[in-house]
Amino acid sequence: MLNKIYAKMDELMPELLKSIQRLVAIESVEGVHTEDAPYGEMPKRALLEVLTIAEELGFHTKNIDNIIGYAQYGEGDGDYIGIFGHVDVVPVGEGWSYPPLGGVIDRGRIWGRGVLDNKGPILTNLYALYALKELGVTFNRPVRVVFGTNEESGFGCVKHYLTKENPPVFGWTPDCKWPVVYGERGRALIQFVNHGSQEDFNEFINEYILSSPNNGVKLGINVKDEDFGEMIMRGYKLGMTDDNLFFQISLSYPKVKTVDELIEMIRKVTPESIEVVCAHNWNPVFYDKESPEITLLTDAYEEVMGERLAPVTTTGGTYAKIIPNIIAFGPSFPGQKDIAHLPDEWMNLDDILNNAKIYSNALYKLKDL
Incomplete structure (x- = not known):
């Protein structure tokens, strides 16, 4: 089945890149707070756009007060697996060689604000789940891909989420690095x-x-x-x-x-x-690195990349600081630093595809959780 999943990700890659371009085109920097757009009009617009993309892929979606939303595969509102990313970005700034909202594909990379942090990775997770859905893979629990709008300036979106929804039983945020990050200082x-x-x-x-x-x-x-x-x-x-x-x-x-x-x-x-x-x-985030879940994610990385890397910790801070039971999982590969928040933010196309295969592999392994 994994070979079928990987082939499906190869097939979906052009569509995934177009969706990343759609989302990167929205300059979703925090703006004036209003009742209808709690973190500004542009983060709200990015949330509506990503939920539209999810609906086009056949997912059930929910918009929680224009603050945060999710796409869900599977029925029910009980225990679920959760993947948490964000569609807000830092200001574009100066010094770009490529249009910062263009999502230009050149030299084997896609360029633009948010392609790495975090529009590209969270859409990659959405498409990884879509591949499994299209292949008829079912889960014991629903799976949610959650889209926040206030990661860059306070994490208020996920705090609001927890006032409306229960936390997942397990999951990750694709907003850090490889390999598996089992702890945050x-x-x-x-x-x-x-x-x-x-x-x-x-x-x-x-x-x-x-x-x-x-x-x-x-x-x-x-x-x-x-x-x-x-x-x-x-x-x-x-x-x-x-x-x-x-x-x-x-x-x-x-x-x-x-x-x-x-x-x-x-x-x-x-x-x-x-x-x-x-x-x-x-507070620190800590997940037992010998747990079945961490081992499963480590296996998924190894099976795609051909290298077994031990789980690591980080000095960074992700949604795992707020959302219980999740860890940071991807998307930057070893040696990739100083890309997000800077001019000419980029992701290698090969890295996006490898990310998609790792995430789809991990989700497939979690289907019986």
């Missing part, structure tokens, strides 16, 4: 707010942060674990809050400590005149 913004003298504040910041290794050793938070490695401290920023100066750091932390535990550790070395505040936190 926690990410916290910690502010040191000055309530004392400027001189004492400057002395503390210089001694404990600016002159410290970026593992946080002087703050007493140089924790590490086997899966994620060492603490990373970065993203320094000065600001004001309620007439008080603050210094902000970003922590990329392993799962061995919670953010509350880290704050307590920091407070032990911080003067009483300096308040330690967590301005924002995303």
Whole structure:
């Protein structure tokens, strides 16, 4: 059956590329928020367009308040497998060699804002599911391909989704890298707010942060674990809050400590005149890398690419930070960096096809879940 699925993906490739071009043509950057378009008119337009594409492929669709929507294969509203991507993009910016909304195909690549992040990959997943549908493959549970509109500026779309729908029993987001990503570091913004003298504040910041290794050793938070490695401290920023100066750091932390535990550790070395505040936190994502699901996805990658790569972790943050029971799975291959968010964003056509085959293989393996 897998050979039939791969042949179907070969057949569908021209149609998939046309659908990517349709979606890339919409400059779906966050705009003015209105009641009818909560994240702006263009993200809404991209959502409506991708749902139209899904309907043309014969899927049942649902639009949830012009914020997020999904295509579903299979009946019922109980447990389901979920694939979560997004159709909003960052601003186009300057310096393009190709029309940023053109989806131009040249030199074995497709070029345009969103072809990698994330319109191309989420459409690739939709077509992978479509291939299985066309071949008559059925699933024990429904499968949803979910399209968000606020990934680039807050994840509000998936937070809204969870107020209306249950989370999946398993799934992925194609918004990271290969191979399987079984864990994401926690990410916290910690502010040191000055309530004392400027001189004492400057002395503390210089001694404990600016002159410290970026593992946080002087703050007493140089924790590490086997899966994620060492603490990373970065993203320094000065600001004001309620007439008080603050210094902000970003922590990329392993799962061995919670953010509350880290704050307590920091407070032990911080003067009483300096308040330690967590301005924002995303907890780590962690899925057992020996689980049947992770093994299944690893097998799917190997069977298409001919190479077995062990599951990895990432310092990045995806929808898996918000949606329970999903992990990051593709689409960028090893060595591919600095493509998304930059001028001349691209994907190799061969990579799109390989992605489609990996995703269709993985979905086929999940049919009995």
